[in-house]
Amino acid sequence: MQDLTDAFVELIRRASTQLPEDMQKALREAKAQEEPGSAAENALETILKNVALARQNSTPICQDTGTPIFEIYYPFGVSTRALAEQIRKACAIATERAYLRPNAVNPITGENSGNNTGEDFPTMHFHEWDKDELQVYLLLKGGGCENVSTQYKLPDTRLHAGRDLEGVRRVVLDAVHQAQGRGCAPGVLGIAIGGDRGASYIKSKQQLLRPLDDENPDPQLAEMEEELLEEGNQLGIGPMGFGGKTTLLGVKIGALHRVPASYFVSIAYMCWANRRASMRVSGEEITYA
Amino acid sequence: MRKLTVPISEETIRALQVGETVSLSGVIVTGRDAAHKYMIENFIHTNGQPPQSEREVYAALKEILGDGVLYHCGPVVKKEGNTWHFVAAGPTTSIREEPYEADVMEHFGIRAVIGKGGMGPKTLEACQRLGAVYLHAIGGAASLIAQSVKEVLAVHKLEFGVPEAFWVIRVEDFPAVVTMDSHGNSLHKQVVQQSEAQLAALLEK
Ligand code: SF4
Numbered sequence: 248m249q250d251l252t253d254a255f256v257e258l259i260r261r262a263s264t265q266l267p268e269d270m271q272k273a274l275r276e277a278k279a280q281e282e283p284g285s286a287a288e289n290a291l292e293t294i295l296k297n298v299a300l301a302r303q304n305s306t307p308i309c310q311d312t313g314t315p316i317f318e319i320y321y322p323f324g325v326s327t328r329a330l331a332e333q334i335r336k337a338c339a340i341a342t343e344r345a346y347l348r349p350n351a352v353n354p355i356t357g358e359n360s361g362n363n364t365g366e367d368f369p370t371m372h373f374h375e376w377d378k379d380e381l382q383v384y385l386l387l388k389g390g391g392c393e394n395v396s397t398q399y400k401l402p403d404t405r406l407h408a409g410r411d412l413e414g415v416r417r418v419v420l421d422a423v424h425q426a427q428g429r430g431c432a433p434g435v436l437g438i439a440i441g442g443d444r445g446a447s448y449i450k451s452k453q454q455l456l457r458p459l460d461d462e463n464p465d466p467q468l469a470e471m472e473e474e475l476l477e478e479g480n481q482l483g484i485g486p487m488g489f490g491g492k493t494t495l496l497g498v499k500i501g502a503l504h505r506v507p508a509s510y511f512v513s514i515a516y517m518c519w520a521n522r523r524a525s526m527r528v529s530g531e532e533i534t535y536a
Numbered sequence: 537m538r539k540l541t542v543p544i545s546e547e548t549i550r551a552l553q554v555g556e557t558v559s560l561s562g563v564i565v566t567g568r569d570a571a572h573k574y575m576i577e578n579f580i581h582t583n584g585q586p587p588q589s590e591r592e593v594y595a596a597l598k599e600i601l602g603d604g605v606l607y608h609c610g611p612v613v614k615k616e617g618n619t620w621h622f623v624a625a626g627p628t629t630s631i632r633e634e635p636y637e638a639d640v641m642e643h644f645g646i647r648a649v650i651g652k653g654g655m656g657p658k659t660l661e662a663c664q665r666l667g668a669v670y671l672h673a674i675g676g677a678a679s680l681i682a683q684s685v686k687e688v689l690a691v692h693k694l695e696f697g698v699p700e701a702f703w704v705i706r707v708e709d710f711p712a713v714v715t716m717d718s719h720g721n722s723l724h725k726q727v728v729q730q731s732e733a734q735l736a737a738l739l740e741k
Contacts, residue, residue: 286713289557290674293711297680309676310612310624345623348612391629391675417739424735427728429653431675478738482731487675489713490727520676
């Protein structure tokens with residue numbers, strides 16, 4: 248396969264500077280719903296102006312460009328080592344061009360590597376599939392919203408949450424309440440039910456790559472996504488926690504098998520700056536979305 | 537939307553209520569973690585008698601912060617020739633400065649602190665006592681806020697690093713919302729209480 252370093256730089260540029268259209272549409276619709284002249288409406292208007300400006304100037308939508316998370320689907324025979332090298336190189340170049348802020352800090356020395364590479368940084372997950380093409384998804388996961396992401400272990404006595412979907416509902420609503428506006432609401436929730444702690448967190452973040460208007464193939468989860476979106480918004484936390492009708496723009500749920508002893512619910516909170524982009528490489532042709 | 541111009545009088549501040557949107561213009565200064573630690577150690581613990589080496593910075597800050605505005609922000613900046621430009625300038629989380637802010641506000645006579653996420657009871661009490669407000673900027677709106685920064689007038693303590701230095705900037709129509717006013721009201725507190733009640737009702741179902 249050809250060297251894709253430049254293509255990865257472009258993927259990063261797009262993710263950092265162009266908010267996906269479905270997110271923009273959701274923000275516009277949210278603004279129309281808020282009380283005219285309210286702080287909530289004002290916040291959404293500022294956000295939308297900011298999004299337009301970032302796109303126009305090709306500058307980061309938010310200065311915290313977060314942890315870059317790459318999900319890579321590759322055909323049989325492609326070297327994942329080579330791809331990982333190119334992705335790391337692309338992160339360094341994208342940092343030089345100010346699409347990414349230097350965000351990789353050594354936790355022991357406190358030193359910033361200065362180029363967004365480090366131990367397991369950026370995050371990369373490789374999946375071999377049976378297609379003949381390469382598909383790469385990128386999510387820029389901000390730190391502020393990561394700090395309000397959380398994991399529950401069911402049963403949870405405080406919330407009277409048992410090991411069933413009603414229990415899941417209860418802890419998710421609690422998580423939204425706990426987060427208030429601190430994850431730069433309105434946000435999107437990626438939720439994973441089951442798995443071990445690690446797998447559960449990864450799965451919850453992968454949910455954030457789903458377009459807002461897709462439909463969950465599991466009808467029970469599809470229904471739950473809608474219900475939680477509605478109930479989350481009833482909490483009235485509003486954009487930035489100013490109060491208002493829009494607290495969440497989307498809820499996406501996935502499930503993993505679990506061991507009988509554990510029942511985890513992971514909630515990945517993503518801010519309004521839900522920066523995701525994807526690219527497909529088919530032969531010589533590279534397309535972005 | 538209410539227009540505010542720095543320096544701001546106590547009377548203007550006292551007229552503000554939580555939930556109001558404002559648009560701020562004038563000269564303000566940024567400061568976050570390192571800046572607060574520095575101000576506490578050099579100016580406040582010394583009762584306004586900083587060591588010789590810090591007097592110049594002290595004098596500059598006193599002039600800007602009296603009836604002035606402190607912004608919790610770690611900007612991304614670009615240097616072109618001899619001038620600096622703000623590229624991204626969204627707010628950072630304010631609560632980390634809760635232990636220090638009330639003292640800093642009192643020492644300098646600050647009228648408004650801008651940040652995100654709100655602050656705690658100590659700062660709220662200081663707002664009420666001193667006639668000051670907390671303004672919430674829009675988290676993540678880095679490009680837009682950077683555009684409202686018309687000019688970088690000076691930078692102090694650049695040795696703290698770009699995000700942590702004191703950047704003296706002239707802003708025009710900087711958008712924010714009053715979330716803690718000088719009457720003891722905090723929008724954050726109100727919204728938490730409201731959502732708590734709502735959550736309890738939802739969990740009753
Ligand atoms: S939570 Fe998101 S929008 Fe807010 S500062 Fe972090 S990355 Fe930016």
